[in-house]
Amino acid sequence: MDKQRKETKLSHDEVEHIAELAKLSLTDEEREKFGEQLSAILKYAEVLQRLDTEAIPPTATVLPLRNVMVADEVRPSFSREDVLANAPRAENGCFKVRAILE
């Protein structure tokens, strides 16, 4: 918490790090602009630190649901052709991806 209080202004390196985590190759202009705008939004969010939430459980979903199971049975699915129809690149009935290993 102390860490974020001191650093609500995002550094150039931080913006670059987040962009890399999100797999976005931002332009210099975007890096500059997002750095400022995200800093302003995060500064605004500091208001939450006023609240003592030590004993408050987090809410991830409003529903009283836990794991929802479905029966493990064979059901009809999409055809290979239908699924590949939107693929930018396909070959031999498969999605074609770029080489991952050299």
Next chain:
Amino acid sequence: MKLNELTIHEAQELLRKGEISAVELTQAVIKRIVEVDNQVKAYLTVTPESALKQAREADRRRAAGEDHPLLGIPLAIKDIVCTKGVPTTCGSRILENFIPPYNATVIERLRQGGAVILGKTNLDEFAMGSSTENSGFFPTHNPWDLSRVPGGSSGGSAAAIAAGECLGALGSDTGGSVRQPAALCGVVGLKPTYGRVSRYGLVAFASSLDQIAPFGKDVTDCAIMLQAIAHYDPRDSTSVDVPAPNYAQALVPDIRGMRVGVPKEYFVEGMQPGVEAAVRAAIERIADLGAEVDEVSLPHTEYSLPVYYLIAPAEASANLARYDGVKYGYSHPEVEDVWDAYRQTRQSGFGPEVKRRIMLGTYALSAGYYDAYYLKAQKVRTLIKRDFDEAFRKFDVLVAPTSPTVAFKIGERVDDPLQMYLSDVLTLSLNLAGICGISIPCGFAPSTSSGHREARVSASLPVGLQIMGDAFAEEAVLRVAYAYEQATEWHRRKPVL
């Protein structure tokens, strides 16, 4: 009588009597789209041929003895709901050429009822925005004043209803994306309880908040639309297995003895005086109709905006990781390697607001900041939910403004994300708490955000009244909305185009 101006229930009566056919009705609406959509720009895709085919089929089904409140009724669908064989872009360049191989559950249900699908409406990219200006294609214009926004993110659907370019429409509401544009366009928008309507086939933005939601020209039409789509769906694991009541039975113009709370925190600083005056007058009207109206406090209201703008982007950053240019969507052609392919595809495919939210969400979830931002926001979400739980022990519904302002000028807020986010300040608590709410027309007000001269030019922009109900209390919300609507004429006013 202009057929495109009919409500769903009025049109259905004429269809049942055999006075009009679904084909005539659909032709009238398509004609209207051709006449005015070059100004309004509500639609991204119009499918006149398949609409007329569906209308002919509806007429055949009726001739064979079938009946359904939506049989032969032409509807518009927000372009974030998957439609088989029809492009579903989410208002994003990254999905410009995406054609879903399946229908969303809501589309299946509408089609089973015999509804006619006219096309897909414009939205802020991936539903991220409050003005429809973040569309990757073009902005939509407010039919009441074409220089103003229709609200967002479901601005295309709201504008299409207001302009008579459809009889009913679907949108999606993650933080107010149906209620706020309904307010700004002078139509009715109903956000159902989280889990009430299947999200299967709704392209995910923030999964713990998203809900498909209907628009109508009046409360009855919204109830009809909700009835058609409120259903348990095993294909959505967050769909709730609770039978939908008969919402038509809630439409009684009698609210004597109902307990109506007015959350004092919802009359925020910066609210336009004309908006506050219209909403206060509407609340007095509700009291005159016999409801017991009293003030209530939702003390954590001021924290809703920061909580929402941490949780929604965090969920979005995870959901939008799927756009990698491999399975569908845009794929950058010239790349060095697989990592470069992801970076270039996402950089070129996403617009500025989507990138901003992905960045914000990624930051809030990243190592070292998770506890301070994301977890903290989830804990405060619990406090916001508890405020509502407490209020609904004393009240059947809560009433407040939907938006602090009337429709603003196109371009006015685009460079200031925080100012844009404030458009949703009165709606997003409901999504955080998972409860339901409606926005109905409750008057008109001048815009005071611009200069004196401009304010005079557009002295009459719609104001929305928001009626909130507890989880699965749609009937209470509809009842108060219907009683107020029956006692007023606001919903009958139409913009001149």
